[in-house]
Amino acid sequence: MSSAANETLAKTLPAASASLFNTQSLSYIIFLSFLVAGIKFWYGSGQKKGYERLPFPPGPKGIPILGNALQLPLKAPWIKFKDWAAVHGDVFYLSMMGQHVVVLNSYESGLDLLHKRGAIYSDRPGMALVRDHGGWKFSIVTEPYGDVFHLKRRYINQALNPSGTKKQYNMLNDNMRLFIQSLLQNPSKIQAYNRMYTGANIMMMTYGHQVTGEDDEYIRNADDAMITLEASGTIGAHPIDMWPILGSLPFSIWGKKFADHMVTMKKTTNLVSTLPYDNIKQKFFDGTAVPSMATSLLEENLNPDKTINNEECINGSLAIVYIGASLITVASIDTFIIAMMLNLDVQREAQETIDELLQGERLPTWEDRESLPYVEAILKEVLRWKPVVPGGIPHRSIQDDEYNGQFIPKGTMMIFNVLAMMYNPKEFPDDPEGFNPRRFLKSDGGKYGLRTHVRDPADIAFGFGRRVCPGRHFADAWLWLSIATLLATFEISLELDAAGNPILPDLEYEVGLVSHPKPYKCLLKPRSQMASLLASEFNH
Numbered sequence: 261m262s263s264a265a266n267e268t269l270a271k272t273l274p275a276a277s278a279s280l281f282n283t284q285s286l287s288y289i290i291f292l293s294f295l296v297a298g299i300k301f302w303y304g305s306g307q308k309k310g311y312e313r314l315p316f317p318p319g320p321k322g323i324p325i326l327g328n329a330l331q332l333p334l335k336a337p338w339i340k341f342k343d344w345a346a347v348h349g350d351v352f353y354l355s356m357m358g359q360h361v362v363v364l365n366s367y368e369s370g371l372d373l374l375h376k377r378g379a380i381y382s383d384r385p386g387m388a389l390v391r392d393h394g395g396w397k398f399s400i401v402t403e404p405y406g407d408v409f410h411l412k413r414r415y416i417n418q419a420l421n422p423s424g425t426k427k428q429y430n431m432l433n434d435n436m437r438l439f440i441q442s443l444l445q446n447p448s449k450i451q452a453y454n455r456m457y458t459g460a461n462i463m464m465m466t467y468g469h470q471v472t473g474e475d476d477e478y479i480r481n482a483d484d485a486m487i488t489l490e491a492s493g494t495i496g497a498h499p500i501d502m503w504p505i506l507g508s509l510p511f512s513i514w515g516k517k518f519a520d521h522m523v524t525m526k527k528t529t530n531l532v533s534t535l536p537y538d539n540i541k542q543k544f545f546d547g548t549a550v551p552s553m554a555t556s557l558l559e560e561n562l563n564p565d566k567t568i569n570n571e572e573c574i575n576g577s578l579a580i581v582y583i584g585a586s587l588i589t590v591a592s593i594d595t596f597i598i599a600m601m602l603n604l605d606v607q608r609e610a611q612e613t614i615d616e617l618l619q620g621e622r623l624p625t626w627e628d629r630e631s632l633p634y635v636e637a638i639l640k641e642v643l644r645w646k647p648v649v650p651g652g653i654p655h656r657s658i659q660d661d662e663y664n665g666q667f668i669p670k671g672t673m674m675i676f677n678v679l680a681m682m683y684n685p686k687e688f689p690d691d692p693e694g695f696n697p698r699r700f701l702k703s704d705g706g707k708y709g710l711r712t713h714v715r716d717p718a719d720i721a722f723g724f725g726r727r728v729c730p731g732r733h734f735a736d737a738w739l740w741l742s743i744a745t746l747l748a749t750f751e752i753s754l755e756l757d758a759a760g761n762p763i764l765p766d767l768e769y770e771v772g773l774v775s776h777p778k779p780y781k782c783l784l785k786p787r788s789q790m791a792s793l794l795a796s797e798f799n800h
């Protein structure tokens with residue numbers, strides 16, 4: 261999204277979720293909290309049965325009725341969760357105005373509960389605010405666990421599983437060449453080109469739509485929808501999510517800013533979920549559509565009378581793939597560039613291994629992947645150092661359960677704290693907050709290899725169990741190709757200001773559901789080792 265457009269949109273949104281609460285709305289919340297607490301007390305005063313006799317996991321002490329609600333920062337709560345984990349343990353409990361919340365801060369607890377007990381922990385919290393009122397109902401991310409979820413998941417998986425992703429390799433290669441060519445002509449536009457070509461992959465894969473410029477309408481709409489979503493604060497944590505009945509009151513009770521925000525959200529979700537689908541459907545029936553995930557699903561669901569079965573699920577699956585993919589992977593590639601500018605020694609070592617293999621005669625291909633462990637280690641560290649979804653996306657339990665002698669009630673919001681898992685000193689002891697791909701490497705007689713007993717950050721970054729990110733193979737393929745090709749072709753360094761001082765990137769990322777770096781400056785110089793190849797491939 262252009263910065264001007266970004267600013268315009270930003271003006272219509274609440275600056276932070278904290279502003280979503282005004283005095284009037286707070287009094288509704290407090291009234292409802294008392295009501296719910298009273299009802300709970302009335303019903304709960306009987307004898308406790310089964311797991312109910314067990315204690316909740318430990319956690320910070322809250323206040324009556326509101327519980328921990330006022331202790332939780334609405335911005336980047338995962339940082340506070342990480343601090344609480346140090347005091348209360350890897351699995352701790354919070355009460356948010358009567359809503360049970362369990363936060364998982366270790367890979368083991370995520371694996372034990374969200375993966376191994378996936379039949380219990382694969383639902384999503386209500387999310388009534390964005391789902392029922394903001395137009396996000398199309399998205400599988402907000403879909404409750406059930407038949408519609410399974411159908412959407414099947415539609416997405418058949419396009420993005422490992423074999424579906426392999427079918428996209430040629431297209432990814434073509435786009436990588438265009439990416440490099442654009443950078444050779446205008447290296448200072450690395451952020452714009454990253455967004456454009458990463459988006460181009462997914463638009464082609466999803467709708468057969470060719471992105472030809474930096475201001476592609478589909479990518480812009482996806483950005484707008486995501487920015488609006490992020491401005492709503494922690495998804496699932498608004499009072500309307502806790503008590504959906506509040507959603508039937510006029511939005512103005514939460515203040516004018518909030519009411520305007522909901523109108524903007526509705527507009528942006530309407531655009532992403534109708535425009536590309538209507539266009540591709542038209543082309544499909546005209547016989548002019550380029551084969552894509554959309555055309556496969558339309559063919560599979562076409563009736564002889566030209567109606568389409570499961571149209572809402574098809575449209576929703578396409579839309580969320582294009583929104584998710586175009587924004588999330590871009591942030592990881594930006595993180596790679598920033599890490600390379602700040603860690604020139606790592607960059608040199610990785611480039612030496614690439615030069616040894618390619619001899620400056622060709623660009624890297626996927627067949628080289630196993631022979632380039634250093635590149636693999638950088639990819640792992642990029643996912644770990646600045647996780648793109650640092651607070652995870654909450655799951656919800658659908659039955660009472662027991663874990664390590666503690667009670668997890670049905671309906672608990674299960675938050676997996678990706679940041680705490682990635683910075684866990686037991687898993688990553690050597691300066692967990694620093695960028696260091698060598699933690700994944702061993703060196704044997706000058707040859708690098710991957711250490712096998714270190715946790716793979718991909719096991720955490722993409723989530724857990726039946727909700728694990730379905731785009732992980734596609735993201736991994738493009739990330740690897742981007743890292744290997746950019747290292748092979750460019751020297752990546754800090755730009756200098758007029759006085760000759762390096763311009764450092766801001767390591768405080770923008771935080772929302774997706775964490776991404778702020779605009780940064782970077783110097784890209786074609787590598788001399790690749791000079792003749794780049795000249796013959798791109799410079800005519």
Ligand code: HEM
Binds near residue numbers: 413
């Ligand atoms: C670096 C890149 C990416 C990261 C780190 C990432 C991470 C995640 C995470 C943490 C989740 C939540 C999983 C859970 O609830 O347990 C998720 C869900 C999802 N991701 Fe990704 N993702 C990435 C790229 C992509 C791409 C490229 C696509 C599509 C092509 C995609 C599509 C989705 C979808 C549709 C869901 C919702 C799944 C569900 O609710 O069942 N993601 N992703």
